[in-house]
Amino acid sequence: xxxxxxxxxQAFLKRLEMLCGKPxxxxxxxxxxxxxxxMIREHVSSNWIHTKEKYRTSQEKQVYYLSIEFxxxxxxxxNLMNLGIEELVEGGLQELGVDLExxxxxxxxxxxGNGGLGRLAACFLDSLSSLNLPGHGCGIRYRHGxxxxxxxxxxxxxLPEQWLRYGQVWEIRKxxxxxxVPFWGEIESYFENNRLSFRHINxxxxxAVPYDLPVIGYHTDTVNTLRLWSxxxxxxxxxxxxxxxxxxxxxxxxxxxPDDTHDDGxxxxxxxxxxxxxxxxxxxxRSFRATHRPINELPNRIAIHINDTxxxxxxxxxxxxxxxxxxxxxEEAWDIxxxxxxxxxxxxxxxxxxxWPVRLxxxxxxxxxxxxxxxxxxxxxxxxEINPGDWDRIHNMSIIVNDEVKMAHLAxxxxxxxxxxxxxxxxxxxxxxxxxxxxxxxxxxxxxxNGITHRRxxxxxxxxxxxxxxxxxGTGWIQSPQELIKLTEFKEDKGFLDKLQSVKQExxxxxSQRVFEQTGITIDPHSIFDVHxxxxxxxxxxxxxxxxxxxxxxxxxxxxxxxxxxxxxIFGAKASPGYYYAKKIIKLINTVAEKxxxxxxxxxxxxxxxxxxxxxSVAEELxxxxxxSEQISTASKEASGTGNMKLMMNGALTVGTLDGxxxxxxxxxxxxxxxxxxxxxxxxxxxxxxxGYHSMEYYHHDKKIRHVIDQLTNGYFPDVDDEFEPxxxxxxxxxxxxxVLRDFDSYVSIHKEVERKFKNRDQWIKMSLQNIAASGYFSxxxxxxxxxxxxxxxxxx
Ligand SMILES: *Cc1c(COP(=O)(O)O)cnc(C)c1O
Numbered sequence: 001x002x003x004x005x006x007x008x009x010q011a012f013l014k015r016l017e018m019l020c021g022k023p024x025x026x027x028x029x030x031x032x033x034x035x036x037x038x039m040i041r042e043h044v045s046s047n048w049i050h051t052k053e054k055y056r057t058s059q060e061k062q063v064y065y066l067s068i069e070f071x072x073x074x075x076x077x078x079n080l081m082n083l084g085i086e087e088l089v090e091g092g093l094q095e096l097g098v099d100l101e102x103x104x105x106x107x108x109x110x111x112x113g114n115g116g117l118g119r120l121a122a123c124f125l126d127s128l129s130s131l132n133l134p135g136h137g138c139g140i141r142y143r144h145g146x147x148x149x150x151x152x153x154x155x156x157x158x159l160p161e162q163w164l165r166y167g168q169v170w171e172i173r174k175x176x177x178x179x180x181v182p183f184w185g186e187i188e189s190y191f192e193n194n195r196l197s198f199r200h201i202n203x204x205x206x207x208a209v210p211y212d213l214p215v216i217g218y219h220t221d222t223v224n225t226l227r228l229w230s231x232x233x234x235x236x237x238x239x240x241x242x243x244x245x246x247x248x249x250x251x252x253x254x255x256x257x258p259d260d261t262h263d264d265g266x267x268x269x270x271x272x273x274x275x276x277x278x279x280x281x282x283x284x285x286r287s288f289r290a291t292h293r294p295i296n297e298l299p300n301r302i303a304i305h306i307n308d309t310x311x312x313x314x315x316x317x318x319x320x321x322x323x324x325x326x327x328x329x330x331e332e333a334w335d336i337x338x339x340x341x342x343x344x345x346x347x348x349x350x351x352x353x354x355x356w357p358v359r360l361x362x363x364x365x366x367x368x369x370x371x372x373x374x375x376x377x378x379x380x381x382x383x384x385e386i387n388p389g390d391w392d393r394i395h396n397m398s399i400i401v402n403d404e405v406k407m408a409h410l411a412x413x414x415x416x417x418x419x420x421x422x423x424x425x426x427x428x429x430x431x432x433x434x435x436x437x438x439x440x441x442x443x444x445x446x447x448x449x450n451g452i453t454h455r456r457x458x459x460x461x462x463x464x465x466x467x468x469x470x471x472x473x474g475t476g477w478i479q480s481p482q483e484l485i486k487l488t489e490f491k492e493d494k495g496f497l498d499k500l501q502s503v504k505q506e507x508x509x510x511x512s513q514r515v516f517e518q519t520g521i522t523i524d525p526h527s528i529f530d531v532h533x534x535x536x537x538x539x540x541x542x543x544x545x546x547x548x549x550x551x552x553x554x555x556x557x558x559x560x561x562x563x564x565x566x567x568x569x570i571f572g573a574k575a576s577p578g579y580y581y582a583k584k585i586i587k588l589i590n591t592v593a594e595k596x597x598x599x600x601x602x603x604x605x606x607x608x609x610x611x612x613x614x615x616x617s618v619a620e621e622l623x624x625x626x627x628x629s630e631q632i633s634t635a636s637k638e639a640s641g642t643g644n645m646k647l648m649m650n651g652a653l654t655v656g657t658l659d660g661x662x663x664x665x666x667x668x669x670x671x672x673x674x675x676x677x678x679x680x681x682x683x684x685x686x687x688x689x690x691x692g693y694h695s696m697e698y699y700h701h702d703k704k705i706r707h708v709i710d711q712l713t714n715g716y717f718p719d720v721d722d723e724f725e726p727x728x729x730x731x732x733x734x735x736x737x738x739x740v741l742r743d744f745d746s747y748v749s750i751h752k753e754v755e756r757k758f759k760n761r762d763q764w765i766k767m768s769l770q771n772i773a774a775s776g777y778f779s780x781x782x783x784x785x786x787x788x789x790x791x792x793x794x795x796x797x
Contacts, residue, residue, distance in 0.1 A: 073616025
């Protein structure tokens with residue numbers, strides 16, 4: 001396409017005129033962005049076609065990763081970097097007077113996800129392509145991604161997100177590959193060649209149109225595909241009320257569900273799930289059929305992975321195709337299906353385990369429901385054979401029970417592999433939550449500790465640290481992130497440690513500047529940047545953090561001799577719009593921030609910043625500047641976490657409970673390089689089972705706790721009336737089910753330890769180095785290699 005700066009510039013100017021119909025001197029930043037985006041897409045097109053051709057002709061197995069969310073973020077610089085043309089393009093544009101950084105800012109985050117689960121899917125795509133593995137993503141092209149968050153008077157307000165407003169430069173609409181997805185209607189049975197067969201009649205048909213995005217590997221020729229489905233009215237059938245049909249159809253891919261932990265029994269959500277599954281499986285089978293191989297070879301050629309239970313209807317959908325279209329017998333179809341589909345469990349929170357009322361499910365998806373009934377009948381029969389007469393066991397394991405379909409049970413029965421996302425999470429699945437299934441299918445269970453792509457979360461977002469690392473250990477770590485461990489050789493190298501210290505300081509100054517521009521708040525770049533960013537959820541315990549801040553502020557106010565090492569607490573979090581309690585916590589953090597930031601007496605010691613609209617691009621700016629990473633979930637509740645890994649990789653030290661991947665971070669850095677506090681998962685689970693925790697005792701016996709809790713409701717905060725009563729109630733009346741008060745003292749102590757360690761700058765920077773050095777394990781390249789070898793059995797092509 002273009003091999004030097006001049007060629008690039010000529011092509012850019014020519015393309016700009018053609019695309020925007022105006023000369024360069026009249027063009028806008030937006031024109032520049034669109035032009036560059038198109039050029040990049042064109043630049044990859046030959047490799048993209050070549051990759052597809054290679055997959056078509058090779059005998060190698062491919063994986064399809066089905067996920068209801070892909071939290072991609074911005075793609076411009078990431079794509080330039082992976083293509084290896086970042087410098088050329090940046091320099092070429094600069095000579096034309098165009099600033100690449102400004103163009104980056106124009107791009108909206110592709111926010112097709114809520115948080116960790118969707119971001120994991122995005123990291124996996126990057127690793128698949130960068131490792132030359134044949135793997136594709138399948139998702140939904142929501143017209144509006146996760147809502148945009150604003151604070152008004154300290155309350156969260158949600159605005160519809162508009163990522164498609166200026167046209168999506170990366171995607172290609174593939175109208176000719178559209179598939180028809182049926183909802184509602186009836187199932188008619190008939191005999192054909194002595195075989196009972198079924199057909200779906202009177203269905204309402206929705207057209208699923210794919211939009212393909214190239215997934216560009218880092219410095220390789222591999223370009224895989226992320227296929228996102230959009231729901232459109234079918235051009236064929238005639239409906240009485242055409243407008244209503246059009247509206248209802250388009251609604252399916254209109255919005256991302258703003259919650260990954262509650263499912264409020266919405267038909268729309270079920271329609272989204274089936275649209276994703278049905279369109280994806282149909283298109284997978286279509287390309288398999290084009291190879292003219294016998295259908296029983298499917299599991300040798302294709303692996304289908306479901307990211308949590310949202311796409312679990314892949315199981316009955318594949319059965320439907322094998323039974324109704326391929327005319328296989330049940331056993332053969334089941335054998336193929338259960339050797340093709342694998343499943344990742346993301347949570348043990350009972351409120352997040354999907355259950356669908358039969359009364360909604362059955363009329364909407366009649367054939368799928370019939371097949372699930374038959375899967376369940378056979379499964380229960382098998383259970384009966386293993387444990388005759390054990391009705392309780394069957395009741396607890398059944399896929400359909402109490403007029404509900406339990407999606408996790410379907411996933412456990414219909415897949416060949418079930419993995420948790422961190423060792424402690426997998427252990428809890430095996431020994432507790434899914435133990436009954438573990439007894440029946442021990443061979444299915446395995447662990448795959450999550451990872452993040454170090455290319456986005458270090459190489460791209462922290463260029464200063466990346467250069468420093470490269471200057472010390474060479475570039476090998478970019479391809480083999482575990483080489484970061486070589487950095488430990490520099491732990492006594494004063495010169496290197498000073499440079500590391502300067503990089504962090506420069507990043508903090510840059511971030512302080514951003515905060516000032518965006519919020520008008522001045523923060524001290526020499527203070528400790530204490531970062532707590534993630535979705536707002538009771539179990540993630542942002543409340544524990546803010547109560548601790550209130551406590552520190554109380555100390556400063558009460559004791560004029562008490563000095564705090566300057567500290568900036570930084571929050572970022574969206575609450576699901578319907579999550580009342582989470583919104584109260586947002587209001588509390590904003591209220592505390594206002595009070596503290598408005599008090600001149602503590603300005604040099606304490607600041608609280610709550611960043612609006614936390615998302616991937618904000619995370620990328622923040623992490624390079626972080627000193628402390630707050631990972632303080634109630635032990636046993638956070639399956640893995642990935643924010644913890646991103647922050648560690650950027651040299652932040654973790655303050656954390658022994659939960660999720662924190663446990664493995666601790667194992668890799670050693671107890672002396674992490675701040676662990678609070679109850680263990682064992683202890684928490686023990687309390688849940690046996691009782692014995694009374695939060696009121698902590699209130700009565702601990703003065704500092706009593707003080708902050710009273711401040712929630714005694715008029716300490718002006719103009720909020722009874723705003724925080726629900727928080728007070730949850731802590732004292734409802735016995736604090738997340739153990740905030742139980743862990744409070746331990747949290748206060750560990751933060752004293754943090755302060756002590758930070759004051760010794762040489763020691764701190766050494767600890768930071770140890771964290772960066774040990775973070776290579778948490779690259780998603782390691783995770784994806786494990787999936788590829790152990791679960792999918794795929795090889796680089
Ligand atoms: C990584 C990431 C998350 C997940 O964070 P956790 O701390 O693991 O919950 C959520 N949102 C964004 C934007 C992220 O980049």
